[in-house]
Amino acid sequence: MKKTDATWCLHVEGFRPGEVELNGNRFMLGNGYMGVRGTLEEHGKVQRAGCLLNGVYDQVPGKWREPVNAPHGLFTTLEGAGQIVAHEQTLDLRRGRMARRTRYENVSVSSERFVSLDDVHLMCMRYHAAPKPGAGVRVRTGIDTELWEINGPHFKSLERDRREGVESVVGVTGELGIVVAVCAAVEPLDAHGFAKYVAVYTSLDGVDPLPAARAKCLEAKASGYDALGRAHDACWDAVWRRCDVEIEGDDEAQFALRYSLYQLQLAAPRHSDRVSIPARGLSGQVYKGAVFWDTELFMLPVFTLTDPRVARNLIMYRCHTLEGARAKAAEYGYRGAFFAWESQERGNDACTHFNVTDVFTGRPIRTYFRDKQIHISADIVYAIGAYYEQTGDFSVLIDGAAEVVAECARFFYSYAYYKKDKQRYELLDVTGPDEYHERVHNNAFTNRMVKAALDIACVILDRLEREAPDAHAALDRKIGFRAELDAWREMAQRLYVPPPDADGIIPQCDGYRALEDVSLEELKGRMLNPTEYLGGGNGLATTTQILKQADVVLMLHLFFSDYPQETIRKNWEYYEPRCEHGSSLSACAYALVAARLGDTDWAYRYFMQTATVDLTGASTQYIGDLYIGGTHPAANGGAWMSVVFGFAGLRTGTEGLTVTPRLPAHWQRVRFRIEYRGTPYRIDIDSDAAVVIEAKRKKKSGQPV
Numbered sequence: 229m230k231k232t233d234a235t236w237c238l239h240v241e242g243f244r245p246g247e248v249e250l251n252g253n254r255f256m257l258g259n260g261y262m263g264v265r266g267t268l269e270e271h272g273k274v275q276r277a278g279c280l281l282n283g284v285y286d287q288v289p290g291k292w293r294e295p296v297n298a299p300h301g302l303f304t305t306l307e308g309a310g311q312i313v314a315h316e317q318t319l320d321l322r323r324g325r326m327a328r329r330t331r332y333e334n335v336s337v338s339s340e341r342f343v344s345l346d347d348v349h350l351m352c353m354r355y356h357a358a359p360k361p362g363a364g365v366r367v368r369t370g371i372d373t374e375l376w377e378i379n380g381p382h383f384k385s386l387e388r389d390r391r392e393g394v395e396s397v398v399g400v401t402g403e404l405g406i407v408v409a410v411c412a413a414v415e416p417l418d419a420h421g422f423a424k425y426v427a428v429y430t431s432l433d434g435v436d437p438l439p440a441a442r443a444k445c446l447e448a449k450a451s452g453y454d455a456l457g458r459a460h461d462a463c464w465d466a467v468w469r470r471c472d473v474e475i476e477g478d479d480e481a482q483f484a485l486r487y488s489l490y491q492l493q494l495a496a497p498r499h500s501d502r503v504s505i506p507a508r509g510l511s512g513q514v515y516k517g518a519v520f521w522d523t524e525l526f527m528l529p530v531f532t533l534t535d536p537r538v539a540r541n542l543i544m545y546r547c548h549t550l551e552g553a554r555a556k557a558a559e560y561g562y563r564g565a566f567f568a569w570e571s572q573e574r575g576n577d578a579c580t581h582f583n584v585t586d587v588f589t590g591r592p593i594r595t596y597f598r599d600k601q602i603h604i605s606a607d608i609v610y611a612i613g614a615y616y617e618q619t620g621d622f623s624v625l626i627d628g629a630a631e632v633v634a635e636c637a638r639f640f641y642s643y644a645y646y647k648k649d650k651q652r653y654e655l656l657d658v659t660g661p662d663e664y665h666e667r668v669h670n671n672a673f674t675n676r677m678v679k680a681a682l683d684i685a686c687v688i689l690d691r692l693e694r695e696a697p698d699a700h701a702a703l704d705r706k707i708g709f710r711a712e713l714d715a716w717r718e719m720a721q722r723l724y725v726p727p728p729d730a731d732g733i734i735p736q737c738d739g740y741r742a743l744e745d746v747s748l749e750e751l752k753g754r755m756l757n758p759t760e761y762l763g764g765g766n767g768l769a770t771t772t773q774i775l776k777q778a779d780v781v782l783m784l785h786l787f788f789s790d791y792p793q794e795t796i797r798k799n800w801e802y803y804e805p806r807c808e809h810g811s812s813l814s815a816c817a818y819a820l821v822a823a824r825l826g827d828t829d830w831a832y833r834y835f836m837q838t839a840t841v842d843l844t845g846a847s848t849q850y851i852g853d854l855y856i857g858g859t860h861p862a863a864n865g866g867a868w869m870s871v872v873f874g875f876a877g878l879r880t881g882t883e884g885l886t887v888t889p890r891l892p893a894h895w896q897r898v899r900f901r902i903e904y905r906g907t908p909y910r911i912d913i914d915s916d917a918a919v920v921i922e923a924k925r926k927k928k929s930g931q932p933v
């Protein structure tokens with residue numbers, strides 16, 4: 229490998245069976261439509277091979293609803309190869325390509341593959357097997373229908389066929405009868421090599437899947453691997469021109485950040501505004517392939533400022549799923565929109581009432597993620613507000629976002645209690661980001677987010693009235709919000725946001741500081757099983773101040789200017805030792821706040837933690853007996869935020885763009901681009917904190933120069 233590649237390539241040498249699953253995540257390819265796990269071609273169900281389709285879900289009666297893993301079109305087996313003698317695997321982040329070279333006792337195999345970013349239905353592979361003279365090695369390539377499924381089987385039928393040199397498998401899902409067609413065409417290259425073109429279509433794509441996939445394969449074969457590869461590379465090039473962050477003086481951080489951006493980008497929907505980015509990207513069926521608040525608070529900031537078209541798709545996904553949110557609010561007896569905690573394609577909530585199993589009894593535990601994490605609706609409004617402010621895209625409001633913000637405001641008004649004696653609104657019986665403390669009162673994060681959501685909703689609806697009175701009137705005719713606006717405004721003003729107490733600590737919720745103050749080590753020492761759940765009804769953390777993940781600290785990141793720095797520091801120092809970081813969402817919040825406080829060493833530590841989570845695999849793998857491994861796009865987004873908002877100190881707001889850098893001492897330079905209100909900017913910061921912000925003109929086509 230060339231030295232310059234070290235910050236663009238993941239390279240692993242040696243084959244360790246214990247790392248096959250991790251490598252499946254680490255070497256992922258994808259294009260927002262599908263994600264192909266980085267297992268080897270000969271791997272199947274046992275090694276968790278996967279081709280996950282974004283937005284295609286199925287439910288087997290009595291089991292969890294989850295995304296569908298399509299038949300595996302790159303599948304290629306070796307007979308008589310013998311044992312592995314040497315192995316290396318490389319992921320080229322710049323071009324989204326994975327390559328492997330494996331020397332077996334009797335044959336040397338090399339392959340390269342990409343999942344096209346130019347044509348989301350297509351993946352291509354070049355495969356070469358050079359047998360030892362006289363060795364009886366047989367290579368067979370086909371489509372594997374033995375599928376890794378957590379809650380399957382999802383196909384009620386799978387039919388094979390071969391026509392015009394194209395092999396096909398057509399599956400029909402059990403619940404909704406969705407047709408998934410996978411076709412593969414093989415082109416011999418020489419005596420020992422071939423190229424393979426695999427196309428995937430489903431009946432959700434608005435075409436007849438089998439003919440479409442077959443035609444795509446033939447078209448791909450006619451174009452050839454190289455030409456398709458060039459078109460694919462050009463798309464990745466365009467992605468990197470927008471989002472790359474260059475760090476000089478720290479190759480490790482540089483690589484980790486690029487790797488994080490790579491993982492985030494390969495799950496990003498460019499082709500559709502009907503899907504979003506699930507919490508585990510497209511790496512598997514974990515977490516039911518569902519979309520959480522992870523998208524709005526941890527991923528959207530990256531796209532809003534680097535590729536607003538993707539950000540818009542993510543926001544439109546929420547607009548299209550508003551019906552599901554209305555239904556959920558109604559189910560609990562509220563008005564407005566209560567978005568799903570674990571959202572699937574129609575905004576239906578995949579989260580169950582019993583989402584964790586007790587490792588001791590094997591019985592499900594009643595959890596309140598679904599019922600009580602009302603902050604999800606506020607997180608969505610917050611993201612819409614930031615998107616609108618940072619892009620100036622008014623059209624998204626008319627296309628559905630204004631309705632979303634109004635319905636969320638309505639939901640919060642119907643959820644809140646007005647305490648006459650205290651003359652304030654309170655939010656009782658909620659769960660904040662720290663899921664170890666369920667059903668608490670006045671969670672600081674939730675209350676502050678709801679206040680922001682009400683403010684944003686009012687600003688957006690006022691703006692709509694001024695700038696698009698017809699759309700405003702039409703929305704009012706549809707959902708009749710006008711008469712409620714004043715009440716929302718009043719609630720925003722009178723909503724209680726827990727202030728710092730006499731010690732300067734903002735209590736995470738009412739009564740939090742009266743809970744047992746135990747160290748994390750001591751609490752862990754009380755555990756009887758390494759994967760026992762610390763939350764739920766009687767989890768060990770519930771009666772203590774130990775929290776699962778950033779909660780108050782995340783709020784301080786989002787509302788930094790609300791508080792004096794001294795308060796922020798005190799709270800960071802208070803919560804840091806009490807935080808388990810049991811969620812991959814947690815580290816970046818601590819990095820972001822530490823960076824803004826000038827605690828660069830702490831910030832760096834947490835930044836590296838968030839940026840390397842998918843490289844090391846050092847994240848929580850089980851909750852109880854529930855497998856939650858896979859990739860972590862929220863942590864990936866958190867890595868970008870830690871550098872851009874944290875170390876570089878980028879802010880947007882009424883005074884436009886500002887940059888207040890606090891780089892780690894060993895960093896010599898940081899450079900990145902953003903697009904702010906339609907204008908692309910280059911930002912260049914050197915080790916003396918000298919900042920150059922350069923605005924770029926746009927070509928007429930709207931593309932940055």
Ligand code: BGC
Binds near residue numbers: 520661663776862
């Ligand atoms: C975290 C949630 C998060 C979810 C998906 C959970 O472990 O507590 O905050 O949304 O994982 O990433």
